[in-house]
Amino acid sequence: MTTAPEAMPVSVTESRLPVANGRQTVREVWRLSRGHRARLVTVVVSGIASTAVNLIPPAVVGVLIDRVHAGTADLGTVLTITVVMGVSAVVAAGGTAATTVLATWLYQTILARLREQLVGRALALPQHLVERAGTGDLISRTSDDVTAVADAAPTVIGALTATAFTVIVSLAGLVALEWPYAAAFLIVLPVYAMAMRWYLRTGPQVYRVERAAMSKRAQQIVESQRGYATVLGFGLGEQRHHTVMKASWGVAIHTLRARTVQSMFNARLNLAECLSLATVLITGFLLIHHGSSTVGAATTAMLLVLRLLGPINQLLFVFDIIQSAAASLSRIIGITTTPGTEAGEPGMTGDTTVRLREVAFHYEDGPRVLDGITLDITAGEHVAVVGASGAGKTTLAAVIAGIHPPDTGTVTRPARTAVITQEVHVFAGTIRDNLTLAAPEANEREIHAALEATGAAAILDLLPDGLDTLVGSGEHQLTDAQTQQVALARLLLVDPELVILDEATAEAGSTHAALLDRGAEAALRGRTGLVIAHRLSQAAACDRIVVMEHGRIIETGTHDGLVAAGGVYAGLWATWRKGKSLGGACGSE
């Protein structure tokens, strides 16, 4: 009796990252095999041949039994049959080994290509897609789904090549012995079909839910790790722990359900096996009783059926794994076939201006946070955006940067746009790695010039190994100000046409703020710039100021003009001046 192998979890269809359909998946796998098709054919032929050789032993055992039964077996017969069985076993083993090696080489090569494409494409995905779907889904595809496909490949490829031919040859063998043997086996096939039908109706849904629970858990863990500082800062450890624990329990419950479904499928398969053996045994008994079959033929028939059961179960199990792995594969190929940003995102233009027309935007299920935004930023102009918290400043920056596509309206921006957001990540590696991340060709002189210009050169004096100091998790920790300075220097090395600065708030008048203002000034010099002004001193130094309220632009003009107009900005400025000292981001102060 048999036991089903561990079923792979299937993918979440409700995911918002694209999922390829069956035809796209097959076409893509076929494309990936380009250059290796001759090997593919060899794998199929050698797998089929070795399976066919495996059918020789049942046939010769039947002959031996009949000869023994007829009293014609002598030592020569036994030796001949032994040699035939021995040779067929060696040939089948050699063929299977060769098939396995060739198949392994083939699928590993294809998988390696797929992985390369996946990583390359994942890094080039349009940001708004990843933002909307959540990084957990992307991580799940690049880890869980790749593992599912890699684990499934050996089983699937080996079994598929062997199974189909075994079934055909064994059935042909049963017919050649006596057609009732084949008929006896065939009448049990509906039981297999019913087991399969039940499983296909029940399994995918259970696995899908299991996989959705896994994605949710991954998302919760990633968010807890990403927001580590916030979790610590706000004492959210207990709450995050509870959320992750709840998500983990969800996985445990759904995994238990999935394994239960698997066990029930096994029970149905075992019933089908018992019925096949019983019907062929009874048929053999009846045929021998009526003198139309021999004991040897009945034995061969039983051995052939026993041989058939293995591949049939294997086919069903492989079907299960294929189904699960195919879902993972379609999730992976959904990513690899998604157009990346290399060819340019919508809204990218060849000039250095920014142009927004009647732009509206809302977050998933939320209200509109941008409404009727029309704005032009001319080449080289520095525009500051100010407004109360929640006015939509950061969202506007993200829409201009192409991170969020607008719901309605149009946005155009320069092709080379660089953004510094409030959360700057330090990549594991050296300071040099972090600086040259987006400009790998930058030389030593350019790196130092960028550090000087942004005021970040002083950081090097504080680091044990200068540019080669290892930073990131578990290594030297940069302060927030240093991290942002490094980000500004990195931005200089990229030399963008449009700079969008939405840096973390720094207390006005602090050394931190002064350092950031100096870095920002260097980053904006000679470029078109949009500054989300968290300190009004940043706004005052820009060419033009845009005031936002509830997702709309309510005032726009120069600092002096807006102060003189006595509107919302003038009020903000008056409040600001009361308690703050001035610095500047746009560099004109």
Ligand SMILES: Nc1ncnc2c1ncn2[C@@H]1O[C@H](COP(=O)(O)OP(=O)(O)OP(=O)(O)O)[C@@H](O)[C@H]1O
């Ligand atoms: N990822 C998000 N999902 C849903 N709503 C969001 C998201 N980000 C921002 N919002 C909402 O959109 C509105 C505008 O937020 P936004 O961050 O753009 O404002 P802001 O003016 O930059 O505020 P702040 O100065 O506090 O950063 C707010 O109501 C905010 O709660």
